[in-house]
Amino acid sequence: MEDAARRRFLGVVAGAGVVAAAGGAAAYIASSRDAGAYDAAVEATWRHSDSFDLPAPDARKDLVRYATLAANSHNTQPWQFRLPDRAILVLPDLTRRLASVDPDNHHLFASLGCATENLVQAAAAFGLRANATFDAAAGGIRVDLEQAPAAHSPLFDAIPRRQSTRGVFDGRAVPAEHLRLLEAAGSGDGVTLRLFTERKSVEDILGFLVAGNSAQMDDAAFVAELKSWLRFNYAEAIATDDGLFSKCTGAPTLPSWLGRLIFSLVVTKDDENKTYAAQLRSSAGVAVFISDTNEPASWSAAGRCCQRFALQATALGIRHCFINQPVEVPAVRGQFAAFLGVGDRRPDLVMRFGYGPELPRSLRRPVDQVLHAA
Secondary structure, three states, X not given: OOHHHHHHHHHHHHHHHHHHHHHHHHHHHHHHHHHHHHHHHHHHHOOOOOOOOOOHHHHHHHHHHHHOOOOOXXXXXXXXXXXXXXXXXXXXXXXXXXXXXXXXXXXXXXXXXXXXXXXXXXXXXXXXXXXXXXXOOOOEEEEEEEEOOOOOOHHHHHHHHOOEOOXXXXXXOOOHHHHHHHHHHOOEOOEEEEEEOOHHHHHHHHHHHHHHHHHHHOOHHHHHHHHHOXXXXXXXXXXXXXXXXXXXXXXXXXXXXXXHHHHHHHOOHHHXXXXXXXXXXXXXXXXXXXXOOOOHHHHHHHHHHHHHHHHHHHHOOOEEEEOOHHHXXXXXXXXXXXXXXXXXXXXXXXXXXXXXXXXXXXXXXXXXXXXXXX
């Protein structure tokens, strides 16, 4: 938090403290209890299966659990799953779409691709070969499963350790051999990965990041949508099992009413831009995923490549974090595409990567909430 934002934050908290003081002790006890419950929920969520020798119905349900650990916008978890015979359907949950930041559902379908990649990587550990194809009739991705020798890969092992780390990295460069592994993991299926590690290129990308973030912070609908997905304390995060928990960014936990008040008074465009600048400048580089065509099947393919990149990075001890503002604002996206020299192709997703500490983890909804009858 920048100095100006911190001063505003402390001023608001001090004023609110007069109102909240009477309930402070009880709130502290409740918060401590909720923190323990949250830690238990994190441990239950981000884990490998106890057994990989399971009957087919149980194995498919556990594959769905692995799929839900994938990256997705605002932690909305905009997916649902169905289990037809010897297959899994990965489908959009349009009740969780982000109408402001993602009006054409691009990120939603990319999230389905991320979930599918987790599922494909996990299937091998259960002795299954997974073949994923975009099913236009179903409106999602169909993953057909067949028996195969069981195998554990480094990417599969990384699934419970992967996280989008919204913090400052330490500035170290990634070795060339690791960059080659990242490039191989993040390319394919009509998706090109561009890696930028030169400081000038990173600064150029920062300009697009700031332009996109500025446009979004000036958009009341975007801010309202973002605010609706923020979770300011353990109890709120546990109650929903979704959203952006403040603790995951290193921010303090607060009563919901106070958190929303402070967000409205303290979070400004200029402070956010300074935060993003510090984070990007601390990173080793930027990854940009660009698909050949602009349609849901390609968006999903970009999501799969992005998730493979994230898993490979995690396996190598490299952190990552989305910085999608350059591709979320149409006017900025066109300028960003020109900078990339990709013609009329659409840049899909943008990540920064580097080395840094792990931050607290977000939660996921349980399988029974995302699994629907075939």
